[in-house]
Amino acid sequence: MIEVNNFTKIYKLSRKQxxxxxxxxxxxxxxxDVSFVAEDxxxxxxxxxxxxxxxxxLRTIATLLRPTEGSIKVNGFDVVKDSAKVRSTIGFLTNDxxxxxxxxxxxxxxxxxxxxxxxxxxxxxxxxxxxxxFGITPFKDQKxxxxxxxxxxxxxxxxxxxxxxxxVIFDEPTNGLDIITAKAVTEYLIxxxxxxxxxxxxxxxxxxxxxxxxxxAIIINGQKxxxxxxxxxxxxxDKESLEDAFFSLYSRYAKEVD
Amino acid sequence: xxxxxxxxxxxxxxxxxxxxxxxxxxPALSIYVIYSLMGSMIGERIxxxxxxxxxxxxxxxxPSFLEFYDQRDSDYGLDFNGSNLDIEEExxxxxxxxxxxxxxxxxxxxxxxxxxxxxxxxxxxxxFYNPSEEYSQAARSKVVRELLADYEHDLLxxxxxxxxxxxxxxxxxxxxxxxxMDPAKATGTGLSMILPMLIAxxxxxxxxxxxxxxxxxxxxxGTMATLLMTPISRxxxxxxxxxxxxxxxxxxxxxxxxxxxxxxxxxxxxxxxxEVSITSLALTPLMYLQLLLVMLTLxxxxxxxxxxxxxxxxxxxxxxxxITPIYMLVMFAAFSTIFQSGDPELYQYAIPIxxxxxxxxxxxxxxLLMGEFLLTILVSILLTGLLIAMITRSFNNEKVxxxx
Numbered sequence: 119m120i121e122v123n124n125f126t127k128i129y130k131l132s133r134k135q136x137x138x139x140x141x142x143x144x145x146x147x148x149x150x151d152v153s154f155v156a157e158d159x160x161x162x163x164x165x166x167x168x169x170x171x172x173x174x175x176l177r178t179i180a181t182l183l184r185p186t187e188g189s190i191k192v193n194g195f196d197v198v199k200d201s202a203k204v205r206s207t208i209g210f211l212t213n214d215x216x217x218x219x220x221x222x223x224x225x226x227x228x229x230x231x232x233x234x235x236x237x238x239x240x241x242x243x244x245x246x247x248x249x250x251x252f253g254i255t256p257f258k259d260q261k262x263x264x265x266x267x268x269x270x271x272x273x274x275x276x277x278x279x280x281x282x283x284x285x286v287i288f289d290e291p292t293n294g295l296d297i298i299t300a301k302a303v304t305e306y307l308i309x310x311x312x313x314x315x316x317x318x319x320x321x322x323x324x325x326x327x328x329x330x331x332x333x334x335a336i337i338i339n340g341q342k343x344x345x346x347x348x349x350x351x352x353x354x355x356d357k358e359s360l361e362d363a364f365f366s367l368y369s370r371y372a373k374e375v376d
Numbered sequence: 377x378x379x380x381x382x383x384x385x386x387x388x389x390x391x392x393x394x395x396x397x398x399x400x401x402x403p404a405l406s407i408y409v410i411y412s413l414m415g416s417m418i419g420e421r422i423x424x425x426x427x428x429x430x431x432x433x434x435x436x437x438x439p440s441f442l443e444f445y446d447q448r449d450s451d452y453g454l455d456f457n458g459s460n461l462d463i464e465e466e467x468x469x470x471x472x473x474x475x476x477x478x479x480x481x482x483x484x485x486x487x488x489x490x491x492x493x494x495x496x497x498x499x500x501x502x503x504f505y506n507p508s509e510e511y512s513q514a515a516r517s518k519v520v521r522e523l524l525a526d527y528e529h530d531l532l533x534x535x536x537x538x539x540x541x542x543x544x545x546x547x548x549x550x551x552x553x554x555x556x557m558d559p560a561k562a563t564g565t566g567l568s569m570i571l572p573m574l575i576a577x578x579x580x581x582x583x584x585x586x587x588x589x590x591x592x593x594x595x596x597x598g599t600m601a602t603l604l605m606t607p608i609s610r611x612x613x614x615x616x617x618x619x620x621x622x623x624x625x626x627x628x629x630x631x632x633x634x635x636x637x638x639x640x641x642x643x644x645x646x647x648x649x650x651e652v653s654i655t656s657l658a659l660t661p662l663m664y665l666q667l668l669l670v671m672l673t674l675x676x677x678x679x680x681x682x683x684x685x686x687x688x689x690x691x692x693x694x695x696x697x698x699i700t701p702i703y704m705l706v707m708f709a710a711f712s713t714i715f716q717s718g719d720p721e722l723y724q725y726a727i728p729i730x731x732x733x734x735x736x737x738x739x740x741x742x743x744l745l746m747g748e749f750l751l752t753i754l755v756s757i758l759l760t761g762l763l764i765a766m767i768t769r770s771f772n773n774e775k776v777x778x779x780x
Contacts, residue, residue, distance in 0.1 A: 130775075182604060183774050206607035215605065216598035220392055232380045233606040278605070 120156045120179060120285065120318060124188035125149060127174050148174045150340045151188070156318055156333075158284070161311050163331030164320040165364065171340040172320035173212075176289050179318070180210040192285055206234060209283035211275055213294050219263035223254055223273050226262065227280055234281035241280070248276040252302060268299040275303060286310055288319045292326060304330060324361045336364060338371045377608060381616025382623070389586060389624055399586060399628050403578075404635035411639040419642075430476040430515035433459045433466050438485035440534075444527050452523050454515070463504075470506045476515035478504040489531060569714060572736040574636060575629070575671060576710035576729065580678050582628025584699060587621050587682035592695040595687075600777065610771035614683075618764060622679045626672075659739075666749055667739055673756030674732040678706075680763025687770045705729070713737050725751045728759050 127149040131139065139146065149171040156162035164172045177183045179190055181201040189196060195203040217226055224245070231241035249255045252272040262270055271294075279286070291307065292300040307317050307330065321327055327334050328348050335345040344351050344367055348360050355363035389395045434456050445456065459466055469475035480502040482488065488499040501524060505516040532542035548554050594600040603613060659667070681702055689695035709730040716734070725731040731752045738744035770776045 177778075180605065182601065182778060202607040202609060205605060210605050214598055215602040217602060218388065218594075218597075218599050220388060225387075229380065229384055230602075230606060233377070233603075233608050235377075235607070274602075277602070 126187035128186040160332040161317040163334040166337035208285045209278040212289035268296040385620025404631040408635040412642040415642040436481040573710040578632040579629045583625030588695040591686035676760035
């Protein structure tokens with residue numbers, strides 16, 4: 119379970135960043151006063167345009183960033199006070215996390231398994247399962263640099279799941295993946311949900327949100343403007359599709375902030 | 377858990393043939409080749425100078441000199457020639473190296489010498505030489521110190537009619553064993569000139585290449601973020617990097633060190649100006665332990681400096697820019713001990729890096745006091761601790777680690 123309470127994240131901008139963002143302010147509010155609860159056994163989506171604050175929110179849940187205000191708890195552990203415990207219960211998947219291409223998949227999996235405090239037998243069993251599921255087994259002793267893009271993407275996912283985490287966070291799950299890998303990944307996310315795990319994804323693609331997510335929160339300009347199931351959100355906005363509902367919300371809230 | 381990280385760092389290097397070659401084999405090989413080459417070139421130059429026959433042009437040579445030289449010419453390795461040209465023209469030959477020395481005897485040299493009690497002007501020999509030419513400088517020194525000194529003595533013997541009148545005293549005539557030294561300390565003194573500098577620089581160079589990549593490179597490639605997602609504490613990750621790098625730095629320095637020793641038969645002349653063998657340097661076990669500790673703590677400072685640079689930089693390229701002034705500082709500290717003469721002050725041992733290099737130097741000449749040793753070690757450990765604390769702090773800084 120993830121509980122996000124009044125989460126606010128403010129970045130301090132360097133002079134260079136200020137000119138890049140064309141702003142005179144020395145800080146930028148990336149996320150403002152966002153709260154939501156995501157339960158075990160569901161796929162929860164953060165939907166919003168690029169730069170809305172989705173990645174910041176997910177990175178903070180994953181303890182890579184610290185909240186400026188508010189609090190976030192994962193399975194009851196605070197992301198600041200108990201960050202190590204939070205990290206041991208989550209698997210964080212994003213295209214920003216890369217693997218050292220010099221090593222083999224087997225070495226990489228066992229290295230990360232050890233860092234999660236797993237014993238050799240458990241690591242091997244888990245590695246077999248994941249390698250079989252993602253079709254990595256024939257390539258397990260080749261260098262990662264020799265693998266195809268799709269295969270190394272699948273390996274990155276397998277590595278983040280080595281410790282069988284209760285909560286899986288996936289930033290833009292299908293972004294940059296080839297279509298076959300993307301399908302394998304979405305199927306695996308559903309499989310995780312069926313196992314009773316909590317899956318949190320961020321996306322700017324309506325189709326992904328509609329097809330995959332049980333509940334979504336729409337984030338625009340760092341603020342949560344709606345949440346609920348896809349049907350509920352469409353109903354609230356009195357529209358035909360999620361896309362129409364989203365743009366109706368966007369035209370209202372994007373202006374408000376400007 | 378820290379050993380899982382250290383082992384990974386070592387595995388990364390040792391399973392990569394290119395890194396093994398560039399970190400351990402290439403530096404050692406180039407040191408061996410360059411030192412051997414330089415050593416034999418310097419050796420050849422010394423032999424060449426000894427064998428060179430100097431070309432000396434003489435004006436106004438008096439009969440007494442010609443007579444003296446005829447009897448003795450084979451003793452000096454000089455080639456004397458008279459000249460019909462103007463002195464100024466012959467000076468051009470000096471400038472361009474075709475002539476090594478011009479010797480001009482004053483007019484009426486013999487008469488002035490003989491009538492020394494009545495003449496107003498003393499007999500004089502004027503020399504012209506070119507200090508920027510080694511052959512010329514050597515020729516002047518040989519002619520003035522040996523040939524002309526012997527010639528003067530010869531004239532004085534004639535004047536007084538008895539050799540004992542012309543000699544005030546002799547030096548070491550009956551004493552053949554005028555050199556008193558401890559062979560171990562002599563070797564130490566020779567090595568202490570150059571070895572501390574080499575150790576200081578090799579240790580840094582060994583750590584630098586890999587050290588910049590180990591953190592800045594991992595940040596740049598995005599592999600650091602993967603590591604930060606594990607439940608391992610940031611402190612452990614930082615320490616794992618530091619220890620892994622320290623081991624690699626020591627091994628790299630060791631391979632370079634073996635290359636230096638292997639090149640000693642050829643390069644000993646260059647490094648110490650004499651024959652050197654490392655086996656005649658007999659340190660006590662305690663001194664070896666001290667040497668090891670001083671070097672280990674020096675590695676600690678180096679690795680700390682490299683890691684903090686690497687962690688604050690956004691890319692390997694940026695880290696490379698930051699490390700250059702630090703490398704210059706290390707070189708400065710290393711070189712400064714070469715020119716140090718006399719006993720150093722105690723405070724110098726408290727200056728990081730400089731103190732370590734100084735301690736190694738004094739250790740090799742058997743002059744390092746326990747207090748000085750302890751001060752060096754203490755300062756090094758404190759600084760390393762401070763650097764590690766700074767590295768850990770940076771690891772906890774999201775702005776630094778995620779390149780935001």
